[in-house]
Amino acid sequence: MAVKVNPEECIGCTACVSACPFGAIVMEDGKALITDACTACGACIDVCPVGAIHREVEEKNVSMNKDEFKGVWVYIEQVGGQARNVGYELLNEGRKLADAMGQELAGILIGDNVDQLTKEVFARGADTIYLVEGKEFSHYSTDAYTITLTDLIHTYKPAVILMGATNDGRDLGPRVAGRVGTGLTADCTNLGIDPATGLVAWTRPAFGGNIMATILCPDHRPQMGTIRPNVFKRSAPDYSRTGEIIRVDSKVKMTDIRTKLLEIIREGVASANLEEAEIIVSGGRGLSKPESFALIEELAEVLGGAVGASRAVVDAGWKPALYQVGQTGKTVGPKVYFACGISGAIQHVAGMSSSDIVIAINKDPEAPIFKIANYGIVGDVMEVIPALIDEIKKVKTAG
Amino acid sequence: MDIVVCVKQVPDTTEVKIDPETNTLIRQGVPSIVNPFDKNAVEAALQLREKYGGKVTILSMGPLQSKEALKECLAMGADEAILLSDRAFGGSDTLATSHALAAGLRKMGKVDIILCGKQAIDGDTAQVGPEIAEHLGIAQVTYVSKITAVDEQVIRVEREHEEGYEVIEAQMPVLLTVVKSINEPRYPTVKGTMKANRKEIPIWTVDDVEVDRDALGLKGSPTQVRRIFTPERRVQGEIMQADTAREAAALLVKRLVDVKII
Numbered sequence: 001m002a003v004k005v006n007p008e009e010c011i012g013c014t015a016c017v018s019a020c021p022f023g024a025i026v027m028e029d030g031k032a033l034i035t036d037a038c039t040a041c042g043a044c045i046d047v048c049p050v051g052a053i054h055r056e057v058e059e060k061n062v063s064m065n066k067d068e069f070k071g072v073w074v075y076i077e078q079v080g081g082q083a084r085n086v087g088y089e090l091l092n093e094g095r096k097l098a099d100a101m102g103q104e105l106a107g108i109l110i111g112d113n114v115d116q117l118t119k120e121v122f123a124r125g126a127d128t129i130y131l132v133e134g135k136e137f138s139h140y141s142t143d144a145y146t147i148t149l150t151d152l153i154h155t156y157k158p159a160v161i162l163m164g165a166t167n168d169g170r171d172l173g174p175r176v177a178g179r180v181g182t183g184l185t186a187d188c189t190n191l192g193i194d195p196a197t198g199l200v201a202w203t204r205p206a207f208g209g210n211i212m213a214t215i216l217c218p219d220h221r222p223q224m225g226t227i228r229p230n231v232f233k234r235s236a237p238d239y240s241r242t243g244e245i246i247r248v249d250s251k252v253k254m255t256d257i258r259t260k261l262l263e264i265i266r267e268g269v270a271s272a273n274l275e276e277a278e279i280i281v282s283g284g285r286g287l288s289k290p291e292s293f294a295l296i297e298e299l300a301e302v303l304g305g306a307v308g309a310s311r312a313v314v315d316a317g318w319k320p321a322l323y324q325v326g327q328t329g330k331t332v333g334p335k336v337y338f339a340c341g342i343s344g345a346i347q348h349v350a351g352m353s354s355s356d357i358v359i360a361i362n363k364d365p366e367a368p369i370f371k372i373a374n375y376g377i378v379g380d381v382m383e384v385i386p387a388l389i390d391e392i393k394k395v396k397t398a399g
Numbered sequence: 400m401d402i403v404v405c406v407k408q409v410p411d412t413t414e415v416k417i418d419p420e421t422n423t424l425i426r427q428g429v430p431s432i433v434n435p436f437d438k439n440a441v442e443a444a445l446q447l448r449e450k451y452g453g454k455v456t457i458l459s460m461g462p463l464q465s466k467e468a469l470k471e472c473l474a475m476g477a478d479e480a481i482l483l484s485d486r487a488f489g490g491s492d493t494l495a496t497s498h499a500l501a502a503g504l505r506k507m508g509k510v511d512i513i514l515c516g517k518q519a520i521d522g523d524t525a526q527v528g529p530e531i532a533e534h535l536g537i538a539q540v541t542y543v544s545k546i547t548a549v550d551e552q553v554i555r556v557e558r559e560h561e562e563g564y565e566v567i568e569a570q571m572p573v574l575l576t577v578v579k580s581i582n583e584p585r586y587p588t589v590k591g592t593m594k595a596n597r598k599e600i601p602i603w604t605v606d607d608v609e610v611d612r613d614a615l616g617l618k619g620s621p622t623q624v625r626r627i628f629t630p631e632r633r634v635q636g637e638i639m640q641a642d643t644a645r646e647a648a649a650l651l652v653k654r655l656v657d658v659k660i661i
Contacts, residue, residue, distance in 0.1 A: 038489060210416075216623050262568055347413065379644045
């Protein structure tokens with residue numbers, strides 16, 4: 001569906017040129033011209049004051065019978081038999097989509113000895129569980145999991161698949177979408193149903209979090225997306241819920257797996273907890289020197305929270321990349337997020353804006369972080385944090 | 400060893416600002432750069448060549464101005480660079496892009512290692528790498544933070560994971576996507592830049608590669624952008640009004656006790 005300008009109608013106002021997020025419109029002979037960089041997002045159509053820009057409907061050669069595909073699937077990612085929270089978060093959100101579509105919600109469980117998770121998956125909202133078990137799934141591998149998920153898709157034909165945008169989810173998702181030949185929207189932060197088409201409307205940040213894009217997958221099935229951990233909440237489990245478990249045999253041969261996991265090296269506990277933490281204390285450039293990061297660690301410790309870092313701090317080598325919160329780092333959604341000496345660049349905010357309460361400490365009262373903070377202190381982090389640690393300790397010992 | 404690095408020219412999104420009046424992106428004056436993670440991939444390729452010998456080729460898909468990005472990679476020390484550029488590729492989503500790049504890679508013949516940055520900073524999808532590996536039918540390892548050993552059959556790498564690192568051995572040929580911590584990309588030397596300026600960068604159009612045209616461009620893109628908008632920001636909260644840091648801290652702690660955080 002290419003977007004075209006009708007030169008007869010174009011008045012040369014250039015409104016579309018500045019509205020185009022991709023810089024794909026240029027002026028030629030006083031008329032707007034859409035270049036190859038166009039992604040057909042339609043931002044220009046909305047701003048054109050004379051309606052000179054329109055979408056051209058193009059024939060697609062898609063042989064898929066879309067009506068055969070039914071149901072919303074949630075991929076339940078597990079590590080060593082422990083489900084990651086994101087699967088349960090997506091069951092809660094997937095339930096809403098499935099109800100709106102009048103279809104059923106299924107959980108996809110692939111692993112070794114994972115049937116003990118079925119009770120929890122039902123309790124979190126699934127009607128059905130597709131269960132594939134075997135030794136070949138004891139650790140995640142691209143090949144074994146791709147073969148299995150693709151096989152389930154071909155056999156049971158879901159309309160929608162939701163996956164967590166974790167490292168493994170973002171490894172598996174594109175591989176499966178590529179094999180099935182369907183659309184995958186990465187790293188979504190919001191989901192809904194597009195009222196005009198009934199399709200899933202996948203919303204995600206782009207351009208470093210500067211803009212949001214809502215994406216549809218009209219002609220291919222399943223509609224697939226990876227969704228960031230911590231942007232949706234889990235529902236309270238209802239253990240009276242049960243459903244049908246469909247056991248499917250593994251089609252994976254050991255020779256299909258071209259990677260071998262030799263060893264897992266775990267980092268410190270703090271980093272491991274970042275995505276599941278209820279309290280996070282993050283430090284930024286305002287700390288001025290790497291040694292000052294100890295203050296962040298101390299504050300996190302008295303609060304019983306995890307430690308995070310801004311990109312500036314990671315780029316400067318004060319902290320390993322595992323601690324980075326933001327668009328290119330981790331997405332977190334704790335109950336409380338302390339941003340200490342972090343200006344609040346849009347790239348950082350993209351990784352923590354779903355936190356329940358944001359507390360900002362920065363000496364610049366104009367820092368953008370204060371715009372999204374629930375509580376703020378304008379002051380030098382080097383003075384404020386030690387005072388804060390003292391005050392918290394006082395309250396804790398008194399309580 | 401034949402190594403190909405897939406790179407993308409992107410607007411420097413850290414320089415992109417929103418016009419508060421129109422709520423649209425201000426692109427004027429925003430420089431076009433080599434996607435930063437792709438530079439890490441180029442550096443990783445150069446280090447592999449230094450250790451094991453062979454050839455490093457850069458492959459990109461994009462408009463003709465992407466040649467600038469390819470020149471920068473040549474100036475860093477890559478041997479060759481090829482640009483896939485054609486109207487037929489315009490408007491591609493990740494799947495259509497991966498089909499075009501995979502077609503380019505097939506035309507190159509024998510490739511041992513394909514390197515990509517973990518994601519591009521304009522789209523942030525991290526999907527094109529795995530989709531290329533799928534079309535070529537080869538193994539992949541994503542989020543690679545270290546390449547420790549390579550021989551003709553296997554490559555040993557460390558992969559970044561939520562809880563730490565995994566040590567993985569993958570069969571060759573392989574596609575790796577790399578994270579920033581893998582290395583510090585070198586700067587182009589003056590000599591390298593001069594050499595790069597003299598170097599011919601072949602342009603491959605859709606007619607130069609074997610590919611199903613229906614898999615390319617807008618036509619081959621299953622996903623469509625429906626709407627673009629600027630994210631909403633939260634309303635202003637409360638700034639602790641106090642004369643000293645200690646008073647401000649005490650006030651904040653009181654608020655946190657009130658809302659039962661402490």
